[in-house]
Amino acid sequence: MAPSRTSPHALTAGVLFQLVRGGEAASRAELARTTGLARSTVSQRVDSLLGLGLLAERGGGPSTGGRPPTRLEFDAGSGVILCADLGATHCRLAVSDLGAEILVELPAELDIAGGPETVLAWVQDRFGELLAEAGRTADQVRGIGVGLPGPVELTAGRAVSPPIMPGWDGVAVPAHFAARFPGAPVLVDNDVNVMALGEYWASWRHTVDDLLFVKVATGIGCGIVSGGALHRGADGTAGDIGHVQVPDAGDALCHCGNRGCVEAVASGGAVARRLVDVGVDAHNSRDVVGLVRAGNPQAVELVRQAGRLVGEVLAGAVNFFNPAVIVVGGDMAHAHEQLIAGIREVVYRRSTALATRHLEVARSRLDDRAGVIGCAVTVLEQILSPAAIDDALAEAEAPPEEATA
């Protein structure tokens, strides 16, 4: 049955659900008062929502005579979300509730170049184990969120020419989950967007409208929040700052084919290569972070310099976008004092005075969990929207279709 489409202004059950979820109303009486709908209409719609399991009733609000009013609550435990934050060489999987609270999680090594068949089959096996660990079952899964380390075509959940994901070009991720988790919507986005959304949702949404999340790891990328919403751009490539050229930073060859890209001179891999050049053994971001923590002076110097180079690119973004805060995450942020110091040094010097008047440069608060929380939020924003709730209700209440030959 085709989902019913209603005006965005109609006070559907989905809208009433938002009012309860957002704390604007906590009883049928408050819903009627807030919306101006008749009490009987409210009750009918609330009953539908109770049937769907998204709202729960708790007895014992203060009585005003007669039957004591019941309190309505959003039941975040009524379903779970599966979250997969996939990087080039490692990943984090998790099960969250419908409030983006992580219930169980698993950090693991991963070779994304193993290809979609191998990687996604492995992810599903781990999802099964994590569900069991959380005491949940597959039929409680309300959605799956996936972050990929490359460009993603959002509507199809398809990887598009991802430079560090051989074998994934054109692969639509959702189909891979259909057999094991049928009916669960699968939402796929770029890993940096997902991290930005997680960070914004968990730590900043109540105080800030415009935020940049910069990931500095094997690659360098940026997630953009404008006016409280993720800005993905016309083709979903917004925040793709890794291949901006940095003036006077040498002409190291980038995997994109150009020279002098910030990713080629300031990523974890680039710093590791420079360390090797000066006789220090390092292969990747984590080696670099380990050396910084151990106080290796070359590593400290090079990470600070990497911060400055990232700052060169961000200085332009700050003039252009005027964010309230830049959040720095990714592997390299574990050496955050040096990295952030380098970024600040250049941004405060190179951006305009007006744009940096109130600018904060902060370390990621969620750290390695930004991605999985972002995966959960990506799914929740979709499945708990008024339109999605109304569609679910229409489907639940439709008479079963007749078998027609």
Next chain:
Amino acid sequence: MAPSRTSPHALTAGVLFQLVRGGEAASRAELARTTGLARSTVSQRVDSLLGLGLLAERGGGPSTGGRPPTRLEFDAGSGVILCADLGATHCRLAVSDLGAEILVELPAELDIAGGPETVLAWVQDRFGELLAEAGRTADQVRGIGVGLPGPVELTAGRAVSPPIMPGWDGVAVPAHFAARFPGAPVLVDNDVNVMALGEYWASWRHTVDDLLFVKVATGIGCGIVSGGALHRGADGTAGDIGHVQVPDAGDALCHCGNRGCVEAVASGGAVARRLVDVGVDAHNSRDVVGLVRAGNPQAVELVRQAGRLVGEVLAGAVNFFNPAVIVVGGDMAHAHEQLIAGIREVVYRRSTALATRHLEVARSRLDDRAGVIGCAVTVLEQILSPAAIDDALAEAEAPPEEATA
């Protein structure tokens, strides 16, 4: 009396007004059907809106028996907006209706450095004349929109350290209009934001979510539309690209105190100065445009080169923001073939393939009227919002306050 605050989800008269204005409902019956409100509630709220003059009734919809239903229409002619798009050396003033349709307009020379007293008194005299020309009176003015060539603190309508507006720093514009147009809200924004909004509203809002509007004139600036809304940034300075340094473009001293800013090497004034260097007489953007139109080869070459320099700055913005379209406006866009060719040349070479797959670089369609139309839209978005309508109704229906003491 304090305005009443209601839930953003309540189906107030203001929301019903939006449904009629947006074409979603055109009668009381359709409003009841769309919203689920009782017919009597709808009628009560529609009557209030008719009383305010924002809706009008037209008889003669198709009858279903009984009294023939009347059609409801938004009456864009029920009030007017005064618009002032002020530049450094010239301006455009206009009177629009409530649909941002320009009724009468006046382009004129202006010396913004004359200071706020002189300039704004002059603007008000012209407003009076334009109103008379349009056959309207001051009591029909529903709002005033002003664009200024410098940074603006939005809430107070105050110019903030504007580099090319001596005497305006800290001046709150709205107070200057209070005596002559009491009660009319005065909304002030940066001229480039206003032009971006006008251009987006008039030509792109139905097809595009993410747009950059680049003004190339005496200064260089950029207005940003993200997800259909103007992105002003945390301090209102978003799009301030004039002082991004362009590599290898020389070290011309900029009025901001730095060297090599794109505004110092690619604005109309910069091109005029370079023309003088090669023995061609030119003082400003318009002289440059005149020379290009007359086929002066040095001017053609230098405008093309200015386009390339602007393109250098935009290439980073395209990677970062991934707009669907870049609209080029401002005086210099009158020499648009050369300017846009230069911009395209660099943007398509320097931005990533993914971010430019569908990117369009287009000339402003509104041309010199983008600013005044944007001023009108800025005011309309505020005064016709549901909350503003509900406040106006509350005020209209409140009993007159008793004189106390």
